[in-house]
Amino acid sequence: MDPQIIPVDLAKAARLLNHGPTVLVSAHHAGMDNVMAAAWACALDFTPPKLTVVLDKSTMTRELVEQSGVFGIQVPTVAQLQLTLQLGTLSRRTTPDKLERTGVELFRFPEHDMPFVNGCSAWMACKLLPEPRNQQVYDLFIGEIVAAWADSRVFSNGRWHFENAEPALRSIHHVAGGHFYAIGEAMNAPTVKSSG
Amino acid sequence: MDPQIIPVDLAKAARLLNHGPTVLVSAHHAGMDNVMAAAWACALDFTPPKLTVVLDKSTMTRELVEQSGVFGIQVPTVAQLQLTLQLGTLSRRTTPDKLERTGVELFRFPEHDMPFVNGCSAWMACKLLPEPRNQQVYDLFIGEIVAAWADSRVFSNGRWHFENAEPALRSIHHVAGGHFYAIGEAMNAPTVKSSG
Known part of the structure; x- marks a missing residue:
């Protein structure tokens, strides 16, 4: 594990997804690992932190999530653009050597x-909160984030710092096909006093 | 209605949200309009296009959505950063003149x-697909997108064109408080042949 990987306070874990990055979904069951890309992942709650992710019925990763009841969500970088597209296009069902072909490097916490x-x-390590109707009708999975970590070069003290990190660490945001946007310029609006 | 507003093919409507922008949620019931900001909105399906959005129980907009069964989702721009923060901070419950105070300009299609x-x-004009358990337990609302439009200066032919539009039209991506990122550089990965 890289020394720059630091734990993220669970109260701040939803911030890892607030800005809407494309994610990688990883899972394991009965000796099999798999990883897929998902553009449709979203924070759902702060405390305890939860998220939603859409997992199509055709995917092997979904099967592993349903069987194991746990999954990983991670935020890929500009340096992983091609890897992300490969992990989102190839299916382990029809390409059994998907992981080897993409060259993805896996590790365990x-x-x-x-x-x-x-x-x-x-x-983010997630525990599936089973919601059979959502999963069946909408391919929608809800997870509770039970642990989170970040690369301290780009996320620390509960905040992303893309503006001060190397550009290769920026998050990527899928549009269609091989077309993405990197996250851009930091913007700050004057704080507004809440009305209650 | 501005002449640059064009209809978006429903088959491409999910692409309006794929890159994870912060959105504004609008609704109307019994003579009352309201608008709030939401960082937690996400595409859910392509055909028919659907989306999810998290609406806290404290919000007036949620009440209008539940009463009317319809709502609008729109993608604010860098030029609307301060407006978005205001619409996300003030509540019409405690600030009855919220809309006047923010200066938000509303229109109808x-x-x-x-x-x-x-x-x-x-x-995006959305029809609520009522899911009482999701709404009650998770504050999670599912909508079917029944019509969509875009500003042709920045979205046309089913694609965002932030890289060729004026910077003030970029989408904004909330992190926390008054802190946002604008969407950034376009990135293209070589297409990967699908394995089935």
Whole structure:
């Protein structure tokens, strides 16, 4: 594990997804690891932190999530653009050597029995909150984030710092096909006093 | 209605949200309009296009959505950074003149009885797909996008064109407080042949 990987306070974990990055979804069951890309992932709650992710019925990763009840969500970087597209296009069902072909490097965090992708900027270990109707009708999965980590070069003190990090660490945001945007310029609006 | 506003093919409507922008949620019931900001909105399906959005129980907009069964989702721009923060901070419950105070300009599309926010880059008219358990337990609302429009200066032919539009039209991506990122540089990965 890289020394720059630091734990993220669970109260701040939703911020890893607030800005809407494309993510990688990883899972493990019965000796099999898999990873896919997902543009449709979103924060759902702060405390305890939760997220939603859409997992199509055709994907092997979904099957592993349903079987194991846990999954990983990680935020890939500009340096992983091609890897992300490959992980989102190839299916382990029809390309059994998908992981080898993409060259994805997996690792484990202690005490979490699921694979994570090396080189990402943030990682979340999630426990599936089973909602059979959502999963069946909408392919919509809800997870509680039970642990989170980030690369301290780009996320620290509960905040992203893309503006001060190397450009290769920026998050990527999928549009269609091989077309993405990197996250851009930091913007600050004067704080507004809440009305209650 | 501005002449640069064009209809978006429903088959491409999910692309308006793929890159994870912060959105504005608008609704109307019994003579009352309201608008709030939401960082937690996400595409859910392509055909028919659907989306999810998290609406806290404290918000007036949520009440209007539940009462009317319809709502608008729109993508605000860098030029609307301060407006977006205001719409996300003030509550119409405790600030009855919220809309006047923020200066938000509302308009209607023909045949859709809900307000939309002038100056955004894209607009979606949504029909609530009631899911009482999601709404009660998770504050999670599912909508079917029944019509969509975009500002042709920044979205046309089913694609965002932030890289060729004026910077003030970029989408904004909330982190926390008054802190946002604008969407950044376009990135293209070589297409990967699908394995099935």
